[in-house]
Amino acid sequence: MLITVAAFIVILGVLIFVHELGHFLTAKLVDIEVPRFSIGFGPRLIGFKKGETEYVISLLPLGGYVKMAGMEEMEVIEGKERHTEPAGVVDVGVLSAPASTPVRGPRDFESKPLPARALVISAGVLMNVLFAWLVYTVSALAWGVEPPEPANLAQPLAAALPAGARALASVPSGTRILGVGDTRVRNWSDVARALETAPAGPIAVRFQEVPPVTITLPADARARKELLHALQPVQEPVVGGIQEGSAAEQAGLRPGDRILAAAGAPIRYWQDLVRDVQPHAGQPITLTVQRGGAPVQLTATPRAASDTLPSGTVRSVGRLGIVPVMPAPVRPGLGGAVTHGARETWRMIALVLKFLKDMVTGHQSPRNLGGPIMIFQISGQVARAGLQTFLAFLALFSVNLAVLNLLPIPVLDGGHLLFIGIEAVRGRALTLEQRSRLMQVGFVLVVALMVWAVANDVLRLFGV
Numbered sequence: 001m002l003i004t005v006a007a008f009i010v011i012l013g014v015l016i017f018v019h020e021l022g023h024f025l026t027a028k029l030v031d032i033e034v035p036r037f038s039i040g041f042g043p044r045l046i047g048f049k050k051g052e053t054e055y056v057i058s059l060l061p062l063g064g065y066v067k068m069a070g071m072e073e074m075e076v077i078e079g080k081e082r083h084t085e086p087a088g089v090v091d092v093g094v095l096s097a098p099a100s101t102p103v104r105g106p107r108d109f110e111s112k113p114l115p116a117r118a119l120v121i122s123a124g125v126l127m128n129v130l131f132a133w134l135v136y137t138v139s140a141l142a143w144g145v146e147p148p149e150p151a152n153l154a155q156p157l158a159a160a161l162p163a164g165a166r167a168l169a170s171v172p173s174g175t176r177i178l179g180v181g182d183t184r185v186r187n188w189s190d191v192a193r194a195l196e197t198a199p200a201g202p203i204a205v206r207f208q209e210v211p212p213v214t215i216t217l218p219a220d221a222r223a224r225k226e227l228l229h230a231l232q233p234v235q236e237p238v239v240g241g242i243q244e245g246s247a248a249e250q251a252g253l254r255p256g257d258r259i260l261a262a263a264g265a266p267i268r269y270w271q272d273l274v275r276d277v278q279p280h281a282g283q284p285i286t287l288t289v290q291r292g293g294a295p296v297q298l299t300a301t302p303r304a305a306s307d308t309l310p311s312g313t314v315r316s317v318g319r320l321g322i323v324p325v326m327p328a329p330v331r332p333g334l335g336g337a338v339t340h341g342a343r344e345t346w347r348m349i350a351l352v353l354k355f356l357k358d359m360v361t362g363h364q365s366p367r368n369l370g371g372p373i374m375i376f377q378i379s380g381q382v383a384r385a386g387l388q389t390f391l392a393f394l395a396l397f398s399v400n401l402a403v404l405n406l407l408p409i410p411v412l413d414g415g416h417l418l419f420i421g422i423e424a425v426r427g428r429a430l431t432l433e434q435r436s437r438l439m440q441v442g443f444v445l446v447v448a449l450m451v452w453a454v455a456n457d458v459l460r461l462f463g464v
Contacts, residue, residue: 001380003380003383003384004376004377004379004380004383006383007379007380007382007383007390008375008376008379008380009061011375011379011393011394011397012061012062012375013039013061014394015128015131015394015397015398015401016039016040016061016063016064017039017064018127018128018131018398019064019124019125019127019128019401019405020037020038020039020064020065020066020124021127022123022124022125022126022127022128023066023068023120023121023123023124024037024066025123026119026120026123027066027068027109027120030112030116030119030120031107031112032068032069032070032107032108032109032112032120033052033068033069033070033105033107033108034052034053034066034067034068034069035052035053035054035067035068035069036053036054036055036056036065036066036067037053037054037055037056037066037067038055038056038057038058038064038065038066038067039056039057039058039061039064040057040058040059040060040061040062040063040064041058041059041060041062041063041064041065042058042059042060043058043059044056044057044058044059045057045058045059062372068109068120069105069107069108069109070104070105070107070108070109070110070111071109071110110429114420114423114424117420118417118420121413121416121417121420122413122417124405124413125402125405125406125413126402128398128399128401128402128405129345129349129398129399129402131395131398132341132344132345132348132395132396132398132399132402133341133342133345134341135341135391135392135394135395135398136340136341136344136345136392136395137337137338137340137341138337138391139388139391139392139395140331140332140336140337140340140341141331141332141334141337142388143329143388144328144329144330144331144332145329145330145331145332145336145337145340146326146327146329146330147327147329147330148186148187148188148189149187149188149189149233149327150176150187150188150233150234151176151177151178151185151186151187151188151190151191151233152174152175152176152177152233152234153168153171153173153174153175153176153177153207153231153232153233153234154173154174154231154232154233154234154235154269154270154271155169155171155172155173155271156168156169156230156231156232157169157230157275160226160229160230161226161227161230162218162223162226162227162230164215164216164217164218165215165216165217165227165230167213167214167215168205168213168215168231170213171207171210171213172210173234173268173269173271173272174234174268174269175207175208175209175210176207176208177191177205177206177207177208178206178207178208179194179205179206180194180195180198180203180204180205180206181194181198181203181204183198188233191231191233192228193347195217195224195227195228195231196224196228196354197350197354198217199217200216200217200218200219200363201216201217202214202215202216202217203215203216203217219363220363221358221363221364221365221368232271234269234270234271235269235270235271235324236258236269236270236324236325237258237259237260237267237268237269237270237272237273237324238256238257238258238259238270238324238325239253239254239255239256239257239258239259239289239322239323239324239325240255240322240323240324240325240326241255241322241323242254242255242321242322243321243322245321246303246320246321246322247300247301247302247303247319247320247321248300248320248321248322249321250300250301251287251298251299251300251301251320252298253287253289253298253300253320253322254291255325256291256325257289257290257291257296258289258290258291259273259287259288259289260288260289260290260295261286261287261288262276262277262285262286262287262288263276263277263280263285263286264286270324277302277318277319277320278302278307278317278318278319279317279318280302280318281302281303281304281305281316281317281318281319282301282302282303282304282318283301283302283318284299284300284301285299285300285301285302286298286299287299287300300320302318302319302320303318303319303320303321304316304317304318305317305318305319344395345395345399348395348396348399349399349402349403352399352400352403352404353403355368356403356407366452366456367456367459368456369449369452369453369456370453370456370457371450371453371454371456371457372453372454372457373454373457373458373460373461374453374456374457374460375397378393379393409442409445409446410435410438410439410441410442410443411439411442411443411446412442412446415438415439415442419435419438
């Protein structure tokens with residue numbers, strides 16, 4: 001529990017700081033007065049003042065704000081304090097407008113040109129994106145990058161495929177995929193991305209030396225995931241790891257063994273091994289492995305395990321308790337790491353945008369929306385998985401915050417950019433009363449979304 005709490009605090013603290021630092025630095029750059037920089041909301045816990053700015057950590061850690069002079073439509077909740085000076089916040093605030101039009105000072109937010117204001121509002125999102133890019137780049141330099149898997153399809157089981165895609169079960173293992181629809185693919189990541197992002201409906205999958213197969217991509221997000229799970233690239237039948245106490249350990253299998261045959265059938269790929277072992281739960285089978293350049297025969301008894309098909313049918317299958325060897329990560333140079341970081345950041349942005357689109361179109365259930373409880377649970381899981389996994393989640397969460405903050409909802413950064421865009425088109429700003437009313441609507445909407453997300457978290461805790 002202590003690890004989970006610490007990881008949760010670090011993740012929220014780092015990402016809130018990064019986001020608000022973007023607002024703060026650009027506000028200073030264009031000479032806007034910043035009375036307060038706060039991590040968290042509510043009553044002040046600790047802090048200090050340097051120059052004109054008070055730097056504080058507040059009680060409620062689910063956010064932060066940079067208070068800037070001249071944003072009267074947003075008056076932040078700071079415990080029981082009420083500040084009457086003309087100041088506001090960038091991200092989350094409250095709802096009251098002053099009784100009269102204030103006199104603008106030269107360092108007020110509203111006194112600055114539109115491009116300067118747009119830069120200040122956008123800077124938090126940009127910092128979150130740059131932070132994710134930096135994390136992915138550093139991770140590539142430190143641990144390397146997994147080499148792309150070739151776009152060679154392992155023959156899937158028809159029962160594991162959605163109804164509209166079962167024609168793929170006739171494609172022989174090892175067949176190279178050349179394209180999905182009009183999209184050419186070079187590796188398995190391209191295949192997965194094309195199948196994930198293509199619109200629902202008929203689409204042709206093109207192969208090398210095999211006629212194309214037309215499948216129907218499902219609109220339902222769960223069915224689409226089942227399709228992606230059923231389609232896998234071929235893997236070498238080499239043992240990479242053995243589960244302690246498993247059937248493979250008892251049979252004498254070792255990491256590095258190449259499996260040549262199982263239950264009397266030749267094995268070319270790892271998926272062949274899975275297919276030939278599954279029907280023999282509780283039955284002894286003969287394995288022929290290559291070890292040290294010589295064939296070795298072993299006898300193993302696969303153990304029964306439950307496997308749930310896309311239809312919901314649960315069946316008993318045999319498993320040895322082994323995993324395939326994975327290719328060693330490739331360490332890119334600085335340029336390659338920077339390119340990888342940019343590519344991963346863009347990929348995460350595209351995934352978040354697709355999730356939001358699916359939520360709007362009904363292809364994603366609103367029950368999939370998670371809140372602070374889910375984040376708390378995942379924080380502990382990724383912290384225990386190691387630094388590399390922890391940093392990957394930190395980068396993904398940073399991208400999530402960036403994209404969500406750009407939604408055109410008053411109170412969020414996107415709402416402020418909407419106000420600036422309206423002012424640019426009309427030639428004059430919305431009145432303070434109009435902005436305040438819109439902020440109220442945005443605030444209610446954000447609170448409603450947070451309540452819904454927390455309710456989902458609670459229902460998940462009880463298995464509902």
